Amino acid sequence: MLTVDNLHAYYGKSHVLHGVSFQVQPGEIVALLGRNGSGRSTTAKAVMGMVQAEGRVDWKGQRLLGRKPFEVAHLGLGYVPESRDIFPKLTVHQNLLLGQKGSGKGSRWSFDDMYAMFPRLKEREHTEAGVLSGGEQQMLTLCRTLMGDPELIIIDEPTEGLAPKIVELVGEYLLKLRERGISVLLIEQKLTIAMHISDRALVMGHGSIVFDGTPDALRADAATRKEWLEV
Template sequence: MLEVNDLHAFYGKSHILHGVHLTVGRGEIVSLLGRNGVGRSTTVKAVMGQVAARGSVKYQGEEILGLKAHEIARKGLGYVPEDRAIFPDLTVRQNLMLGMKSRKPGGRWHMDDMFELFPRLKERADTAGGVLSGGEQQMLTLCRTLMGDPDLVMIDEPTEGLAPKIVEQVGHFLSEIRKRGISVLLVEQKLAIALDISERLYVMGHGRIVFEGTPRSLRDNESVRKEWLEV
């Protein structure tokens, strides 16, 4: 579904990605692991057209590298950024409405589904997004992207800074997404969650993929975990 090959990206003169490759199949949850600063977020941003990059990014067989972010989103790719990017002056309901790509509701998700999954969002539907707690904002940003009915969603560090109970809710939410046939590319630092819910994993180091395999093969590979993941 998503095929990334030989992806190079630069911030100014610094070369951040050195030929990253990865694939995500239909209905798969794939995790991209690694320490801070190894290029995981840059990889996702480059796929989304937010960072200039060279190489190849194919989505459903079509080359999308070089397209604008809104064109990529309209092909069916969803993106949830690490900083959540809530629109602070708009209400929860308005934030969700903006997730929809057109005025007409359609697709797999409706606002009521979101409120059912996260009742807290329903309670706060008319509250400005900027005053929500970190956990509530995380739920909102996930739901907002889903309102656009993506077939593949790239989620950058959804559990960072959240209380364990909310982390559990996010995990439940990711499983719910998979049930509806949506693929997920999950950028994570917490190994436990990634091992738990992913079909396949990639580990990044110094702007390259240094390991790819199943959760079981990563569990068994202590040297990769020690060298590239554990702090």
């Protein structure tokens, strides 16, 4: 579905990614793990056409490198940045409306789906997004991306700064996406949630993939965890 091969990325003269290669299959949750500065967010931005990159990124047989971010999104990839990027002066409902492609007809997701999944958003439907809590804003960003009906969603640190109960809710939400056939590339630092819900784990270090295997294999690999993940 998504194939990344020998991906290199740059910020000006700074060479950040060094030959990153991996795949995400249909209906699969893949956790992209690593310490801050390892290249995880840059990988997501490179796939979405947001940074200078070279190599190969294919989505269902189509080349992505060289396309603009909105073109990548229209091909069926959704992106939830760590910064959330809600529209603070618009209401919850208006933010969701902006996430729709065209009229939204034919989408597998509706406003009712979003509000059923996160009842708190229904309660805040007519509230300006800027006054929502951090957890509510994270819910809103995830739902707004889903309203674009992506087949794969890239989520960068969705549990950052959230209370444990909300972290659990986000994990349940991601499992629901998989149930609906949506693939997920989850960039996360919290190993507990990532290892619990993912089908496969990738570990990044110094701009390269240093581990690719199942969560069970990573649990058994104490050396990799100690060198690349643990503080």
